[in-house]
Amino acid sequence: MLEGETLLAKVRIFADRPLDQIARLCGYVGPSGRLLKQQFYCALVLAKGFRMPDQKGEQHKKRGRQADFTTRVHGNGNLLVGQTYTHRAGIEPGQEFFIEIQENTGSIFLLPCNGKDLRV
Numbered sequence: 093m094l095e096g097e098t099l100l101a102k103v104r105i106f107a108d109r110p111l112d113q114i115a116r117l118c119g120y121v122g123p124s125g126r127l128l129k130q131q132f133y134c135a136l137v138l139a140k141g142f143r144m145p146d147q148k149g150e151q152h153k154k155r156g157r158q159a160d161f162t163t164r165v166h167g168n169g170n171l172l173v174g175q176t177y178t179h180r181a182g183i184e185p186g187q188e189f190f191i192e193i194q195e196n197t198g199s200i201f202l203l204p205c206n207g208k209d210l211r212v
Contacts, residue, residue, distance in 0.1 A: 093118065093119040093120055093128075093131070093135065094118045094119055094135070095135050095138070095139060096138075096139050097139070099118055099135055099136065099139045100136075100139050100140070102114075102117065102118050103118070103136065112127055112129075115127055115128070115129060115132040118132065118135075120132035120135070161177070171200075183202075187204060188204070188205040189202040189203060189204055189205060190202075190203040190204075190205060191203075
């Protein structure tokens with residue numbers, strides 16, 4: 093991926109082409125072939141001399157969706173517990189649970205069918 097003056101020079105050369113194509117020509121393509129637009133735009137901004145508010149001279153690295161440990165009941169009544177939470181609790185795909193509800197507190201417990209006690 094090009095950066096700095098090298099990036100700006102290449103962008104100037106291909107200024108008549110679509111922005112997506114310029115990003116590809118500058119190497120902003122992920123391993124799966126997906127165009128890395130945000131990284132390209134950030135690199136352009138940095139190359140022009142502007143600093144991003146959350147950067148300290150380093151290329152911004154997206155960390156993905158962060159766990160905030162809140163959820164909402166969907167309109168169909170389902171309650172989704174995402175992969176971040178199941179992974180953190182040590183829950184494996186295919187594992188089966190008994191669901192126990194403590195009515196006085198409204199707490200929901202997942203009890204593995206194999207006898208191992210796991211509370212979420």
